[in-house]
Amino acid sequence: MTKLYEPSLPKLMEAIATEASGMRGMDRRNFLKGGIAAVAGLSSVQMIPKANASANLPPNLPEWQSYLGRGVVAKPYGDPSEFEDLQRRTVPWLTADAASSISMTPLQDLEGIITPSGVVFERYHGGIPNVNPDQHRLIIHGLVERPLVLTMEDLKRFPTVSEIRFIECPANGGMEWRGAQMEALQFTHGMLSCCEWTGVRLSTLLEEVGVKPEGKWILAEGADAAGMSRSIPLEKALDDTIIAWGQNGEALRPEQGYPLRMLNPGWEGNTSVKWLRRLEIGDQPWHHREETSKYTDLMPDGRARRFTYEQECNSVVTSPCPENPLQKRGFVEIRGYAWSGRGKIKAVDLSFDGGVNWQRAELDDLVLSKALTQFRFKTQWNGEPWLLQSRAIDETGYVQPTLKQLRDERGGWSIYHKNSIHTWNVTESGDVFNVQIS
Amino acid sequence: MFKSLNLGVAAIALAMSGAVSAGPLGIGSTATAEMIAGWDIDIRPDGTGLPEGQGSVADGEGLYEAKCASCHGLFGEGAGRWPVLAGGEGTLDTLHPEKTVGSYWPYASTLWDYIHRAMPYPAPQSLTDDEVYAISAYVLYLNDIVDEDFVATKESFAQVKMPNEPNFYIDNRPDVQNTRCMEDCADPSEFTIVATVNGVTPTGHFKEDSGVAANHYGGDEPKAAAVEVALSDAATAGQAVYDKACQACHNMGIAGAPKVGDAGAWVDRIATGMESLHSNAINGYQGPNGVMPAKGGNMSLSDDEVKNAVAYMVESSR
Structure with missing residues (x-):
């Protein structure tokens, strides 16, 4: 029936x-x-x-x-309403192949700070492996007293943690370094998601294997076709790294590393190795492809920064934005997100005139470390054009920089870590355009 | 992070001594030497991890052309948006930096490690150690880093020095810090407003009833869905093979590959007969129009799987 x-x-x-x-x-x-x-x-x-x-x-x-609706468990695992259209999207010309590409989260359509698992941004270097959790193993070896092989059942016996943390690709906004290119919030800022993650602290696992005194770095390696590998300093592993199997109340989605991933809160997303199969403890970093050829930041003098792990304080207005134009004059609530890889958001300011004058926005009650923080600002719009900006300040006192400040220091070719103040041009018609002020 | 690394190590020592007194929880099983040996594939700049074996530049040339050139170009120049491997010296501080193995990569070990773990793109970890040595040697040769008589071995490979290595340095952020000015923070008369480059953003998701015309933005309109083609059983079976092993080139037209669905590109090829298409797909093909590696570089495919994939491509491209 x-x-x-x-x-x-x-x-x-x-x-x-x-x-x-x-x-x-x-x-x-x-x-x-x-x-x-x-x-x-x-x-x-x-x-x-x-x-x-x-x-x-x-x-x-x-x-x-006027008639009976659907009964219980008609859909044992529910879907969004058929009238909703929440979708990840990609920019097809960005990459050569869908198995080594990226899609973006529809930030313009989200409500609150949790990103639904189905629209968390995707980044693969060799596609999504179809991992059978019963046959998945995590090996921890190298400079340890007791090299271990762990099943998923083993891992779930350890003391656990659940934490809400954002994850952001360091190339988020990377298409905008040299000029405004993307006429949509989903593409300027959508390599960003925020979920509740459940797992075991890596420090707990390291106590179990016993790291030898000369152990200072950890190689994390995935079970995907790219064999994704990154070098993680032991200091981070002992601070807040999670080896996670849970996401937003259920098992990780395949796209996010099912059945097991690393999560380095606040650090560039690529370090949070998915489909995690191996941790090797060593005395120095490995300098693998994704920390030399890629995920290093080229500076204007031709030199390059490496191990640029932290995602610095950033923010963006999500309404209005190109996808969410202003349609009615009168009252309007400006909404947006702020986040910092160094801790909590302390304050967010808004400017309507391109950064000449600023006013403080309200933050929602839930301000978590290394998580999306929602800000709001109530105002009136009567058809006047705006150069709308948000500027976030984190608990270290760091103030989100202007694009000019970033470019003066880093030039236009570093690809990664563009966290500058973003400008939406709200026109008299209420249409919203991505512009840059230089 | 790194400025305080020494402090961090002290904290680690404390944490570890605390762990010893607490004792392990006794969860999990011992990872045996045999298990570890199978998975421990990483290579470090000091040569740690390199296996026995060897490969010369000459050995690498043929392997490279068969397994790598279809995406990376015969001379490492790259096809389409696939990575450029060679050239670019002296460009890193210019307005058009080209980051290649020779111009950018700091360590040769990374080349061995990455080719071994992730290449060829459709068939990772399918190369023998000798093949990895040979292809690595050839890519170094394409970048003028080794001579044509170079033979890569565990010993010789660890000695290779990359020219750009001294130009990497540890993250020194925060390098830029704004101030929290609230009034008269900038002079609007000095503003230059730079608008978005037109026509590069997919805007198909803009709400139709938002009051804003999507074409206002000049972006790509979503294309009409392709006409559904009824596929034969072979072609239906071949679609999965295509997705796994062929679409990397045949979706975008890399290395002269005829794009699936592009009837114009296929009509002459189809006219040569299925036998000829099968032979080129299974054995490889090199001609004026492009390069086709044998089985698309994925030698684990059976001949029948390749034939099914050909059927899928042909039936989808008439």
């Missing part, structure tokens, strides 16, 4: 008949009574012409109120 909610009389009759034929006596009589009552309601609904959208508006009875 799965079709009761569907407003089609013949199908409904058929469904009721099928269901009733498997029943006996009183069950059957009671069931038919309920079913026929539903059909009676339905037929009156069908008198209303479907083309008339106002049929569901007051003072009319909305169609969906």
Whole structure:
């Protein structure tokens, strides 16, 4: 009996008949009574012409109120409403192949600080491996007293933690270093998500294996086709690194490293190695491809920074934005996110004139370390053009820089770690454009 | 982070001594030497991890052309958006820096490690150690870092010095710090407002009823969905093979590969007959129009799997 909610009389009759034929006596009589009552309601609904959208508006009875809705466990794992269209999207010309590419989170459509697991941004270097958790192993070896191989069951026996932390690709905004390119928030800032992560602290696992005194670095390696590998200083591992299997209340999604990933809170996303199969403790870094050829920051003098791990304090207005233009004059609440890889957000300021004058925005109550923080600002808009900016300050006192300040220091070719103040040009029509002020 | 590394090490020593007194929880099993040996594939700049074996520049040339050139170009120049491997010396401080193995990579060991763990792109960890030595040697040769008679071995490879190594330094951020000025912080008469480059943003997701015309932004409109083609059983089976092993080149048209769905690019090829297409796909092909590595570089595919993939591509491209 799965079709009761569907407003089609013949199908409904058929469904009721099928269901009733498997029943006996009183069950059957009671069931038919309920079913026929539903059909009676339905037929009156069908008198209303479907083309008339106002049929569901007051003072009319909305169609969906006039018959029974879907029952429990019709969908044991639920989906968003069919009227919603929350989607990751990519910029096709960015990369050569979808298995080594990136997609962005629809920040313009999100509510609150948690990114739904299905739209967390994706970054793969060799596609998503289809890992069977029963056959997945984590090996910890190298400069340790007791090299261990751990099953998923083993891992879940350790003391656990659950923490809300953002994860951001260091190339977020990277297309904008040399000029405004992307006419949409999803593409200027969408390599950013924030989830609740559950797992065991890496420090707990390191106590279990016993790191030898000369051990100072950890190689983390994935079980994907790229064999993703990054060198992590032991200092970070002992601070707050999580070896996670949970995400937003359930197992990690395959896209986020099912069944096991590293999570280095506040650090560039690439270090949070997914599909984690191996941790090797060594006395020096490995200088692998993703920490030499890539994920190093080229400076204007031709030299390059390496091990640029932290995601510095950043913020962006998510409404209005190019996808969310202003449509009505009068009251408007400006909304956006701020985040810092160095800790909590202390304050966010807004400017409507391109950074000449600033006013303090309100922060939501939930201000967590290394997590998205929501800010809001209530104002009026009456068709005047804005150069709308947000500027975040974190608990270390660091103030989000201007694009000019970043470019003066780093030039335009470093690809990574662009955390400058962003500008939306809100026009008289309410349309919103991505611009840069130089 | 790194400025306080020494402090961090002191803290580690304390943490570890605390751990010893607490004692391990006794969870998990011993990782045996045999288990570790199979997975411990990493190579370090000092040569740690390099296996026995050898490969010359001459050995590498043929391997490179068969397994690498279709994406990276015959001379390492790169095809489409696939990585450029050679050239770019002296460009890093210019307006058009080209970061290649020769111009940018600080360590040769990274080349061995990465080729071994992740290449060829459709068939990772399929190369023998000798093949990795040979291809690594050839890529170094393409960058004028070794001579044409160079033979890469555990010993000789660890001796290779890369020219750009001294130009890397540890993260020194925060390098830029704004001040929290609240009033008269900038002179608007000095502003230059730079607008977005037009037409490069996919804007298909802009809400149609938002009151803003999507085409206002000049971006790509979503293309009409391709007409569904009824596939044969072979082609249906071949689609999975295509997704795994062929689409890297045949989706975008890399290295002269005919794009799937591009009937114009396929019509003459289809006219040569399925036998000829099968032979080129299985054995490889090199001609004026492009390079096709044998089985797309994925030798683990059976001949039948390759034939199914060809069927999928042909039936989708008529």
